[in-house]
Amino acid sequence: MTELTSAASTAPIYVYEKPVRLWHSLNALLIVVLSVTGYLIADPLASLKGEASEHFLMGYIRFVHFSAGYLIAIALLFRLYWAYAGNEHARQIFLPPLLKAHFWQGVFHEVLWYLFLVKEPRKYIGHNPLAILAMHFVFVWGVLFMIVTGFALYGEGAGQGSWQHTLFSSWVLPLFGSSQSLHSWHHLFMWLIICFVLVHIYVALREDKLSRQSMLSTIVTGWRTFKDVRPVDDESGA
Amino acid sequence: MTETFYDVMRRQGITRRSFLKFCSLTAASLGLAPAFAPKIAHAMETKPRIPVLWLHGLECTCCSESFIRSGHPLAKDVILSMLSLDYDDTIMAAAGHNAEAIVTEIVEKYKGNYILAVEGNPPLAEDGMYCIIGGKPFVEQLKYAAESCKAIISWGSCASWGCVQAAKPNPTRATPVHKVPGLANKPIIKVPGCPPIAEVMTAVVAYLLTFEKLPTLDRQGRPQMFYSQRIHDKCYRRPHFDAGQFVEHWDDEAARQGHCLYKMGCKGPTTYNACSTVRWNEGVSFPIQSGHGCIGCSEDGFWDKGSFYERLTDINQFGIEANADAVGGTAAALVGAGIAAHAGLTALNRAKQPGAEKQ
Structure with missing residues (x-):
């Protein structure tokens, strides 16, 4: 904390490196694509007339869904590597300091802030503790769940002997009991991620206006600017 | 013996x-x-x-x-x-x-x-x-x-x-x-x-x-x-699924044409069995060929997975029967309403404390 306290000025700090920002926007795009195509797979568009050989609509929708699924999986793998290779902020949402009392005080303070019970939020160079909690448990684990169940569903079509079936379907299907239950869970988690996205966008806009540091410009540039000169409250090394 | x-x-x-x-x-x-x-x-x-x-x-x-x-x-x-x-x-x-x-x-x-x-x-x-x-x-x-x-x-x-x-x-x-x-x-x-x-x-x-x-x-x-394969993987109506041609009602033109029964709740995509290849009664037919969706009878707990005629599974844990879209859509609507209410309160709070941000 001591080294970070030196940031007690409004001078901008470079927080989110290029790969982190790229991952963020790629995720935003892929989540929209995956949710729309996923919804259309579960509840297809109106039936097409004519010969089956003239159309390939479901095929294309499923192709887009599977491709986007591969991309989000590869992006997460790369991002995990970057959590290791990048700066300290790159691992913040992967390794929340759950054992530190100061972190939980921060979470509590942030909850009070959202309940209008404290006059001002704390000041952070990285994410605030509540955000870390939500991003770690809802987003990171949620997306990982979707990737694992998604590949398990894909492996059903790819068939036994395919690496998707060997690595995923072979143990995920028995875990969920049946393919139908697996489909339902995959579908439900889409809604969980949509709920996360709604809250995520709302608080980002709100914090941009009300918090003591920049939000929206930081998403684009990676630089954090501050609205006051008092010391920051980040966990040391987090 | x-x-x-x-x-x-x-x-x-x-x-x-x-x-x-x-x-x-x-x-x-x-x-x-x-x-x-x-x-x-x-x-x-x-x-x-x-x-x-x-x-x-x-x-x-x-x-x-x-x-x-x-x-x-x-x-x-x-x-x-x-x-x-x-x-x-x-x-x-x-x-x-x-x-x-x-x-x-x-x-x-x-x-x-x-x-x-x-x-x-x-x-x-x-x-x-x-x-x-x-x-x-x-x-x-x-x-x-x-x-x-x-x-x-x-x-x-x-x-x-x-x-x-x-x-x-x-x-x-x-x-x-x-x-x-x-x-x-x-x-x-x-x-x-x-x-x-x-x-x-x-x-x-x-x-x-x-x-x-x-x-x-x-x-x-x-x-x-x-x-080892689902009914859907070898179904003779599969080309209609890939094309996006579905039966929407039991008596529509698509039903007469023999299009895919996916929207009528066919469980072929989630059911592991050999019906679409071996068929029944000396290879005469199987449910989908007769115009009715698969009910998933060879799957674990198929009686508890809601209607045979719905694509999405009913989830009984929520007191009333609901499917993933109803549950998820309601959750998203509640979150949206919560956000709107919170945003309103935020604005109200701000109006009450002018200059709070300039401390």
Whole structure:
């Protein structure tokens, strides 16, 4: 904390490196694509007339869904590597300091802030503790769940002997009991991620206006600017 | 008893020609090369017949009904007569105490060598009193027969998963064979389906006899040769699915054209079975070919997965029946309303404390 306290000025700090920002926007795009195509797979568009050989609509929708699924999986793998290779902020949402009392005080303070019970939020160079909690448990684990169940569903079509079936379907299907239950869970988690996205966008806009540091410009540039000169409250090394 | 399958068949008046046809068709249905037909014939000619005990618990006998309609004519003549030589209370001649005595006789005479085929499952509630066979709970007969068998075949969804009697709330605690506590640890082949396809059933028996080992099973204990793909993967209506051509109503043009039944709740995409390839009644048809969606009868807990006519599964945990879209959509709407309310409060709060941000 001591080294970070030196940031007690409004001078901008470079927080989110290029790969982190790229991952963020790629995720935003892929989540929209995956949710729309996923919804259309579960509840297809109106039936097409004519010969089956003239159309390939479901095929294309499923192709887009599977491709986007591969991309989000590869992006997460790369991002995990970057959590290791990048700066300290790159691992913040992967390794929340759950054992530190100061972190939980921060979470509590942030909850009070959202309940209008404290006059001002704390000041952070990285994410605030509540955000870390939500991003770690809802987003990171949620997306990982979707990737694992998604590949398990894909492996059903790819068939036994395919690496998707060997690595995923072979143990995920028995875990969920049946393919139908697996489909339902995959579908439900889409809604969980949509709920996360709604809250995520709302608080980002709100914090941009009300918090003591920049939000929206930081998403684009990676630089954090501050609205006051008092010391920051980040966990040391987090 | 050293009688072979072939001896039994000849005694039943079956010609050698018909016998060989049966062997090659069995090889084909097992997905084996033509070279295996003579091997099957050889096995049936030389190996002593493996006795099969066919027990019935809580069930509707649809497995037996399916079995005796095995598309191959010899299956019903031959395999059935061989099974009935031992024990199958639905179709054997003996009745009462004489019949029950056969179970004890087989168990003692063929210790470790007979196949135990189980149709239906035991209810465990009230010490098994909901299913009494010969004055004793079925669960006791099952455990007794399982103790010295070579392997167990769980016929149908009842024995494999529990089926309708194990559907919620399952008042009798009907329990599939592999989950019966205290059952001897024997290899179990699940042949789910309500009922399973006749040719699949006879082929599993033929495989056991020919190779004297279990067919390759998947992680859930089903023979891979019949349960490794979904109905959807081999469905003849699959091109309509890929094209985006669906039946929307039972009487629309698409229904007449034979388009995909996905939107009518067909469970083909989530059901592992061989209906779309082997089909039923000597290969005449199967549910989807008859214009009705698959109900997923070979899947675990298919009775508790909501309507047969809905694509999305009902989720009963939410008090009222709801599907993933209703639950998720409601959650998203609530989150949205919460956000709007929170944003309103934020604005109100800000209006009340002018200059708060400039502290």
